[in-house]
Amino acid sequence: MNIQSSIGTTPLVELRTFDIPADVRIFAKVEFMNPGGSIKDRIVSYILADAENRGLLKPGATIVENTSGNTGAAIAMIAATRGYRAILTMPDKVSKEKQDALRAMGAEVIVCPTSAAPGSAKHYVTCARRIHSETPGSFMLNQYDNPLNAEAHFRSTGPEIWDALGPSVTAFVASGSTGGTISGTSRFLKLKNPSVRSVLLDPAGSIYHRYFRDGVVDPSQVAPYFVEGAGEDHLAECMDFSAIDDVIQFTDADAFATCQHLAKREGLMCGGTSGANVWGAVQVARSLAEPATIVTVLPDSGNKYISKIYNPDWLRQNGFGSDELRTLEPNL
Ligand SMILES: Cc1ncc(COP(=O)(O)O)c(C=O)c1O
Numbered sequence: 001m002n003i004q005s006s007i008g009t010t011p012l013v014e015l016r017t018f019d020i021p022a023d024v025r026i027f028a029k030v031e032f033m034n035p036g037g038s039i040k041d042r043i044v045s046y047i048l049a050d051a052e053n054r055g056l057l058k059p060g061a062t063i064v065e066n067t068s069g070n071t072g073a074a075i076a077m078i079a080a081t082r083g084y085r086a087i088l089t090m091p092d093k094v095s096k097e098k099q100d101a102l103r104a105m106g107a108e109v110i111v112c113p114t115s116a117a118p119g120s121a122k123h124y125v126t127c128a129r130r131i132h133s134e135t136p137g138s139f140m141l142n143q144y145d146n147p148l149n150a151e152a153h154f155r156s157t158g159p160e161i162w163d164a165l166g167p168s169v170t171a172f173v174a175s176g177s178t179g180g181t182i183s184g185t186s187r188f189l190k191l192k193n194p195s196v197r198s199v200l201l202d203p204a205g206s207i208y209h210r211y212f213r214d215g216v217v218d219p220s221q222v223a224p225y226f227v228e229g230a231g232e233d234h235l236a237e238c239m240d241f242s243a244i245d246d247v248i249q250f251t252d253a254d255a256f257a258t259c260q261h262l263a264k265r266e267g268l269m270c271g272g273t274s275g276a277n278v279w280g281a282v283q284v285a286r287s288l289a290e291p292a293t294i295v296t297v298l299p300d301s302g303n304k305y306i307s308k309i310y311n312p313d314w315l316r317q318n319g320f321g322s323d324e325l326r327t328l329e330p331n332l
Contacts, residue, residue: 002081003035003077003081004035004045004078004081006034006035007034007035007036007041007042007045008034008041008042008156008160009160010029010030010031010033010034010160011029011030011033012027012028012029012030012160012161012164012165012295013027013028013030013266013268014026014027015027015028015262015266015278015281016266017261017265017266018261018278018282018285019282020282020285020286021285021286021288021289023290023291023292024285024288024291024292024293024294025292025293025294026278026281026282026285026293026294026295026296027164027165027293027294027295027296028268028274028277028278028281028295028296028297028298029157029160029161029295029296029297029298030268030298031297031298031299031300032270032271032274032298032299032300032301034074035077036070036073036074036076036077036078037070037073037101037300037301037303037304038070038073038074038299038300038301039070039157039181039297039299039300040067040070040071040073040074040299041074041077042152042153042156042157043071043074043141043143043148043149043152043153043180044071044074044075044078044141045074045078045152046148046151046152046155046156047141047143047146047148047149047152048063048075048078048082048139048141050148051139056139057084057139058137059083060083060084060085061084061085061137061138061139062084062085062086062087062135062137062138062139063075063079063084063085063086063087063138063139063140063141064086064087064088064089064128064131064132064135064138064139064140065086065088065089065128065140065141065142065143066088066089066090066124066125066127066128066129066144067088067089067090067143068090068091068094068098068177068228068229069090069094069095069098069099069101069102069228069229069304070098070229070299070300071141071143072086072088072090072098072102072107072109073098073101073102073105075088075107075141076088076101076102076105076106076107077105079105079106079107080105080106085108086102086105086106086107086108087107087108087110087128087131087135087138088102088107088108088109088110088128089109089110089111089112089124089125089127089128089131090109090110090111090112090124091111091112091113091114091116091124092111092112092113092114093114093224093226093228094111094228095228095304095305095307095308096307097303097304097305097306097307098228098304099111101304110124110127110131112124112127114224118233118234125144125234128140143178143180143238144178144236144237144238145236145237145238146238147237147238149178149180149184149238150179150180150183150184150187150238150240151184152180152184153180153181153183153184153185153188154184154185154187154188155184155188157181157184157185157188157297158184158185158186158187158188158189159188161185161189161295162188162189162192165293165295167192167193168293169189169193169196169293169295170196170197170288170292170293170294171196171197171198171199171281171284171288171292171293171294171295172185172186172189172196172197172198172199172294172295172296173198173199173201173277173280173281173284173294173295173296174199174200174201174277174280174296174297175200175201175202175203175227175229175230175231175250175273175276175277175280176200176201176202176208176230176231176239177229177230177231177232177236178236178238178239179200179236179238179239179240180238181297181299182198182200182239182243182244183238183239183240183243183244185297186198186240186243186244187240187243190243197245197246197284198243198244198245198246199244199245199246199247199248199280199284200212200244200246200247200248201230201247201248201249201250201276201277201279201280202230202231202247202248202249202250203225203227203230203231203249203250203251203252203255203276204223204225204249204250204251205221205222205223205224205225205231206221206222206225206230206231206232206233207219207221207222207231207232207233207234207235208231208232208239208247209221209247209248209249211235211241212241212244212246212247213247217234217235219233225251225252226252226256226272226308226318227252227255227272227273227275227276228271228272228273228305229271229272229273229299229300230272230273230276248280248283248284250276250279250280252272252320253320253325254275254276254279255272255273255275255276255279256272256275256309256315256320256325257275257279257325258275258276258278258279258282259271259272259274259275259302259309259310260325261278262274262275262278262298263302263310268298269301269302269303269310270298270300270301270302271298271299271300271301271302271304271305271309272305272309273299273300274297274298274299274300275309277296277297277298277299278296278298280296281294281295281296
């Protein structure tokens, strides 16, 4: 058995400790139980298998990608098992644990300033594209604009949810960066039942919320935030707004307070986007009157953020003192 064959078919757990209407249920797919530690194993294995089949990725070639860490971990894992070289670029806000994990699996990591403007030479996306163009025979997954990203979720995440819960599914709720998860999963669930509601969660400081409402990419909306792996400063082609019914904005505090709740009450120590996703699922649950089943994903584990989300000093220093997080908890 190869480690790659254990990707997918992740557990679907019911969250029972949140204050939501009695006839509304929330289920979360525990994506951090994928072997590379995140939901991104699904898209990377899918895209690389396709590239191998089409002869775009030759033995011993170099894989290049811009990543906030999880796609990189999946690439590094598969590159290690299949003899590829991996070069990964990332913004410097990505936690040290994530950077080091990639290096541990033999990947070369290039850290770029988070503050670099999209399109500028120092931006991590531009940097990956330059390395790809300068490296003969290299393959770039291009996860932001590659339709196979959403297709991987259409073929795996969506069907797994439907197989487990069937027509009881009322809503799918998830944050998005490339948009692959929300777009592909929503498309599949809506194919099965067009009334399934799809809700994107977007961090304050990202462009998607305004774009969904007004069709405008507003650079003045771009602002720093701490949650890693959600929101964007540019439109990703994978983000399919035709499959999305609503966009709800969240803050770092919403996400981190929910992370504390998930760890302490549900035994699920998750990353920031998991906190955001569950916070959003709770908001949707509270807005529903009739019996409903809401599904979300827990994209990665809290082990990658011990030095941040689970470090009281870091939380305090960055404006998330125990009072802020505690005062949010009763609202959950
Ligand atoms: C931790 C985490 N959560 C969620 C996402 C969002 O997934 P998607 O790119 O499919 O929109 C990412 C993507 O980078 C991520 O790293």
